[in-house]
Amino acid sequence: MKTSIKLVDEQMNWCDSALEFLLEQTDVLVVGALGLQGTGKSTVMSLLAGNQPEEDPRSFVFRPQPPELRERGGAQTGGIDLFVTQERVLFLDTQPILSPAHLDHLINNDRKLPPEFALPHAYVETQSLQIAAFLFTVCHVVLLVQDWFTDLGLYRFLQTAEMVKPPTPSPSHDSSGAGPEEPSEYYPHLVFVQTRAPPESFSPRRLGQMQRVLGRLMAHSRLKYRGSLSMRELLPSPPGAPPAPPEPEVNLFLLPPLEEEPEDALPRGGGGALFPALPPFRGRGGLGGLLARLRGRVLAAARSQLSHSLLTERNW
Numbered sequence: 001m002k003t004s005i006k007l008v009d010e011q012m013n014w015c016d017s018a019l020e021f022l023l024e025q026t027d028v029l030v031v032g033a034l035g036l037q038g039t040g041k042s043t044v045m046s047l048l049a050g051n052q053p054e055e056d057p058r059s060f061v062f063r064p065q066p067p068e069l070r071e072r073g074g075a076q077t078g079g080i081d082l083f084v085t086q087e088r089v090l091f092l093d094t095q096p097i098l099s100p101a102h103l104d105h106l107i108n109n110d111r112k113l114p115p116e117f118a119l120p121h122a123y124v125e126t127q128s129l130q131i132a133a134f135l136f137t138v139c140h141v142v143l144l145v146q147d148w149f150t151d152l153g154l155y156r157f158l159q160t161a162e163m164v165k166p167p168t169p170s171p172s173h174d175s176s177g178a179g180p181e182e183p184s185e186y187y188p189h190l191v192f193v194q195t196r197a198p199p200e201s202f203s204p205r206r207l208g209q210m211q212r213v214l215g216r217l218m219a220h221s222r223l224k225y226r227g228s229l230s231m232r233e234l235l236p237s238p239p240g241a242p243p244a245p246p247e248p249e250v251n252l253f254l255l256p257p258l259e260e261e262p263e264d265a266l267p268r269g270g271g272g273a274l275f276p277a278l279p280p281f282r283g284r285g286g287l288g289g290l291l292a293r294l295r296g297r298v299l300a301a302a303r304s305q306l307s308h309s310l311l312t313e314r315n316w
Contacts, residue, residue, distance in 0.1 A: 001021060001061070001083055004061050004062050004091075004250055005058065005081065006018075007080045007081065008080040010095070021082075021084045022065075022084070022312075023088070023226050023312070023314070025313060027303070028089075028316065029088070029089045029140050029141070030089075030090045030092065030139045031048070031092070031140065031141045032135035032144075032188075033045050033092070033144075034097055034132055034144050035097065035143075035146065036098065036146070037100065038065065038096070039096075039146055040145060042055070042063065042076060043062075043195075044143065045091050045093045045146055046060035049091050050085060052231075052288075053287055053299060062081055063082045064076060074101045080092055080093070080095070080131065081166070081177055087299070088313070090316075092138075092139065093304070094131050097128035098124065098157065098297070099128075119219075127262070128157070129161050132157070133162075133164050133166065136187065136223070138166045138200045140188055140304065141301045142189070142194065142223075144191070144192050145194075147193070147194065147195045148196075149194060149201070155218070168306075169308065186304070186305075186306055189301050190223040191249060191253060191298070192275060193253050194252070194253070194255065195257075196255075196257045201254055207231070207254070210252060211230070211249055214250045226251065227248050229251035229253065230249040230250065231252065231254060231293065232249050232252075250309040
């Protein structure tokens with residue numbers, strides 16, 4: 001594939017064109033992304049799928065918002081887009097959840113609502129919940145992309161989506177892939193990805209504070225939000241720092257702004273022409289290095305069975 005294709009269109013209808021790219025094999029990893037409008041979700045998914053930060057965004061597999069659309073407050077992605085890599089990783093990029101652009105389009109174009117919805121904002125919220133519950137059902141890894149820390153309304157939305165997630169179907173009598181050790185209900189790995197993170201967020205102390213907040217917010221969730229997808233061990237520990245907590249850390253990964261000046265372009269003695277007295281911040285390895293680490297962790301995630309029977313790509 002050279003670019004993404006539609007799996008679900010803007011009206012939430014299935015698109016059969018994706019079937020020709022799916023094979024009859026079972027070794028597959030499915031990665032999806034959720035996020036509010038303008039958080040950089042499509043950009044992150046494109047970079048994980050193989051694009052490089054220095055490439056023209058117009059060549060990304062998931063087209064990000066062009067500047068003119070961002071200025072108008074519009075949304076680039078509608079429905080759910082699919083991209084399949086040669087390593088048989090399925091990336092799913094979704095339309096923004098709770099999107100004001102989709103609500104504005106719905107109102108200004110007098111689109112007819114389904115009879116069960118009286119108000120446009122209820123329809124947009126239900127549509128967002130459907131997309132989130134769908135990803136929780138069909139993905140091994142779900143990225144929650146934010147561009148600031150943190151939105152309490154977004155976590156209420158996650159809790160609601162988890163409640164309306166369809167149950168994992170019971171195994172049939174003749175299913176060959178089910179085993180007694182499998183859990184009765186499937187839940188994916190959840191990774192919190194913060195884009196446009198400021199330099200102070202990359203200190204181990206600040207990162208630990210953010211992880212503790214997320215841990216409390218998600219304390220009652222059954223999503224796999226703790227595990228090996230954190231970036232804590234990438235940061236240097238300060239002298240006298242307490243040992244790492246015994247329980248797995250919250251899956252939190254920070255990314256600096258994509259438009260940031262590369263480290264090699266900074267003068268050795270200062271932080272740039274505007275603030276020559278400030279030393280450059282070099283504690284996080286640069287955007288390219290962090291993206292490579294995030295990609296490695298996502299691709300190494302456990303490929304648990306999504307149902308009680310073993311699925312091929314086409315059956316998926």
